[in-house]
Amino acid sequence: MDRTIADRGPAARASLRRAFETLGFEVIPFKRTEEAVLAHVPKHVPLTVTASPAKGQDASVDLAVSLAGHGYAVAPHLSAQQVRDRAHLADVVARCRQSGITHVFVIGGDRTDTPTEFSDALSLLRALHELDHGFTDIGIGGHPEGHPAVSEEVLFQALAEKAPMATHITTQIVFDPRVILSWARELKRRGIDLPVYVGAPGAVSRQKLLRLSGGLGIGESAKFLKKQQTLFWRFFVPGGYNPDKIVKGLAPHIGKSDNAIAGFHIFTFNDLEPTEVWRQRTLRSLA
Numbered sequence: 543m544d545r546t547i548a549d550r551g552p553a554a555r556a557s558l559r560r561a562f563e564t565l566g567f568e569v570i571p572f573k574r575t576e577e578a579v580l581a582h583v584p585k586h587v588p589l590t591v592t593a594s595p596a597k598g599q600d601a602s603v604d605l606a607v608s609l610a611g612h613g614y615a616v617a618p619h620l621s622a623q624q625v626r627d628r629a630h631l632a633d634v635v636a637r638c639r640q641s642g643i644t645h646v647f648v649i650g651g652d653r654t655d656t657p658t659e660f661s662d663a664l665s666l667l668r669a670l671h672e673l674d675h676g677f678t679d680i681g682i683g684g685h686p687e688g689h690p691a692v693s694e695e696v697l698f699q700a701l702a703e704k705a706p707m708a709t710h711i712t713t714q715i716v717f718d719p720r721v722i723l724s725w726a727r728e729l730k731r732r733g734i735d736l737p738v739y740v741g742a743p744g745a746v747s748r749q750k751l752l753r754l755s756g757g758l759g760i761g762e763s764a765k766f767l768k769k770q771q772t773l774f775w776r777f778f779v780p781g782g783y784n785p786d787k788i789v790k791g792l793a794p795h796i797g798k799s800d801n802a803i804a805g806f807h808i809f810t811f812n813d814l815e816p817t818e819v820w821r822q823r824t825l826r827s828l829a
Contacts, residue, residue: 558793559828561805565821566590566739568809571597571605575812579609582814587821588645589616590681590807595652599624603634607641616643617681620670621651622660628669635675646670647681647712648704664700667707684713684738686725698732705734712739712807719791726801737804742788744808744817785820 566588569575579589589609591602599621606618618638625631638646648670650663660666663682670680682704688694701711711729716722726738789806796803810817 554794555828557796558789559825561793561796562821562825562828564588564805566807567744567814567817568592568807569605569814570594570812571601572812575605576608576612578812578814579614580612582818583614584818585613587614587818589614590645590647591616591618593619593621593624593649593651595621595624595654599626599630599634603637606643607637610641610643615645617645617647617679618643619647619649619651620666621649622662622666623651623653623658625658625660625666626656627659631666631669632673635670635673639676644677645679645681646675646677647683648708649683662700664704667704671707679710680708681710681712681739682708682736684711684725684729686713686716686722698728698734701729701734702732705736708736710737710739710804713741715741715743715809717788719788722788722792723795723801723803726795726803730801735802738802739805739807740788740792740803741807741809742785744810744813745785745820746811746813746817786824789824 567583568590569579570592571594583589591606591609593599593602602618606616609616618634620631620634625634638644648663648667660669667680667682670677682701684701685697689697705711711734713722713725722740729735729738785808792803792806795801796805808817808821
């Protein structure tokens with residue numbers, strides 16, 4: 543644990559502790575994910591389940607339903623590229639309602655060979671709100687570093703259109719806290735006031751990242767491993783990555799009026815045990 547995180551004023555420490563107490567973990571719907579969650583993640587840690595192009599939308603919902611049955615608060619990703627049509631969406635919503643799932647995260651998703659009725663996250667959100675969905679928390683994605691194929695202005699406009707149908711924003715992985723803070727301030731300036739949860743990798747082993755980087759279709763949360771290799775290699779240089787670096791850079795700004803940063807969202811890549819050890823160690827240091 544970086545001592546500079548713990549060595550802060552009482553107000554900053556209290557704010558940071560709240561952020562870690564409500565920290566969410568994102569998991570990928572692999573064969574043994576449920577087993578790993580039960581073994582290493584306390585029931586009060588909120589979970590999200592990625593939408594895996596390789597396994598399809600229903601695999602994400604299946605895992606979310608199973609984890610909810612164990613008492614977790616869990617939000618499946620709904621992908622515009624995997625929800626086939628309105629009938630499929632209605633079925634997903636019904637399954638979530640029956641399982642007591644009240645949170646969901648809506649994404650555009652990676653394109654597949656099978657076309658769907660929904661062109662993007664916005665069209666899926668609109669269809670969702672035409673249903674009696676019952677969700678009390680609907681997340682959407684944010685791109686602090688932009689997108690190579692879409693202008694910054696278009697991205698902000700898309701967020702502005704989706705924001706009234708959502709309750710929070712979770713960012714993609716960005717390693718530079720300054721970039722995230724600048725983007726969060728711009729959101730505020732544009733009147734997009736949703737709480738922002740900063741996406742950060744957890745205490746993920748290099749071995750796990752190597753294995754994941756060789757795979758395809760493993761979900762939205764691992765895009766950067768395939769498409770942004772310069773970020774991937776940040777994990778493999780001496781001192782290249784530690785979850786504390788992102789936290790340390792943004793913790794002083796949580797709750798400030800010039801941005802809406804509310805906390806952190808951890809992409810675990812299913813390395814759940816070391817990520818939970820890191821979370822607990824951080825909390826102890828802030829006690």
